[in-house]
Amino acid sequence: MEAINYTINTTDKETLAKWFHLLTLGRKLDEKAPNYLKQALGWSFHAPYAGHDAIQLAIGQVFDRQTDHLFLYYRDMLSALSAGMTTEEIILNGLSKATDPGTGGRHMSNHFSKPAWHIHNVSSATGNHTLHAVGVARALKKYHQKGVAISSQGESSTSEGYVFEAINGASNEKLPVIFVIQDNRYGISVPKKDQTANLHAADNYSGLKILESSIATAKTCLIPLTP
Numbered sequence: 712m713e714a715i716n717y718t719i720n721t722t723d724k725e726t727l728a729k730w731f732h733l734l735t736l737g738r739k740l741d742e743k744a745p746n747y748l749k750q751a752l753g754w755s756f757h758a759p760y761a762g763h764d765a766i767q768l769a770i771g772q773v774f775d776r777q778t779d780h781l782f783l784y785y786r787d788m789l790s791a792l793s794a795g796m797t798t799e800e801i802i803l804n805g806l807s808k809a810t811d812p813g814t815g816g817r818h819m820s821n822h823f824s825k826p827a828w829h830i831h832n833v834s835s836a837t838g839n840h841t842l843h844a845v846g847v848a849r850a851l852k853k854y855h856q857k858g859v860a861i862s863s864q865g866e867s868s869t870s871e872g873y874v875f876e877a878i879n880g881a882s883n884e885k886l887p888v889i890f891v892i893q894d895n896r897y898g899i900s901v902p903k904k905d906q907t908a909n910l911h912a913a914d915n916y917s918g919l920k921i922l923e924s925s926i927a928t929a930k931t932c933l934i935p936l937t938p
């Protein structure tokens with residue numbers, strides 16, 4: 712995966728228009744989703760992504776559905792749209808319809824998935840899909856496949872023991888996996904300082920070997936938000 716530095720001056724208008732479309736479309740759906748919930752039409756819960764826009768746009772844009780594997784968390788609505796899922800597909804999941812491309816309406820809302828495109832179903836145990844991503848990355852390496860696994864989560868879920876298992880295992884076996892940690896300073900209602908030892912959750916893993924570049928990536932993914 713190539714690192715490219717985009718600026719407003721060097722990015723072509725077509726690309727900027729595509730991103731602007733995704734950013735505005737995503738916010739519309741982010742605001743609409745809780746109304747389905749209030750109208751009792753579905754959407755078992757909604758955790759808005761507003762404020763996570765930049766990193767989520769980027770996650771979807773770097774994802775290559777031919778080679779990569781994407782593991783999103785419940786707040787990743789724009790990541791799903793940016794990766795190419797349609798609003799209709801997301802609403803079909805939210806309203807538990809049989810034509811939901813992920814699970815045929817069996818999973819909770821905001822469990823964004825489309826297995827045909829390698830956007831995988833994840834567990835509702837928060838952060839647990841880090842292990843799934845590492846497993847897929849292990850297979851990519853073993854069978855000499857191109858591509859990477861991209862796993863996304865919030866900062867507080869990195870406190871879970873299985874997240875350590877995943878990151879430690881990926882480090883030990885040098886696996887092609889990117890852990891994106893979206894830091895909004897809260898684990899739902901718990902402030903970050905009560906949940907994680909370091910200011911940047913990624914720093915809790917800084918002793919692991921060969922992880923420097925991943926941690927740098929995670930740090931650039933940290934976005935300051937005003938609560």
Ligand SMILES: Cc1ncc(C[n+]2csc(CCOP(=O)(O)OP(=O)(O)O)c2C)c(N)n1
Nearest residue numbers: 786835836837865866867868895897898899
């Ligand atoms: C194992 C487990 N424990 C608790 C929960 C309930 N829960 C869901 S999200 C969440 C907080 C996660 O915070 P963070 O990882 O920072 O993500 P954010 O919602 O802030 O983006 C909790 C405690 C859960 N889903 N799974």
Ligand SMILES: [Mg+2]
Nearest residue numbers: 865895897898
């Ligand atoms: Mg958080």
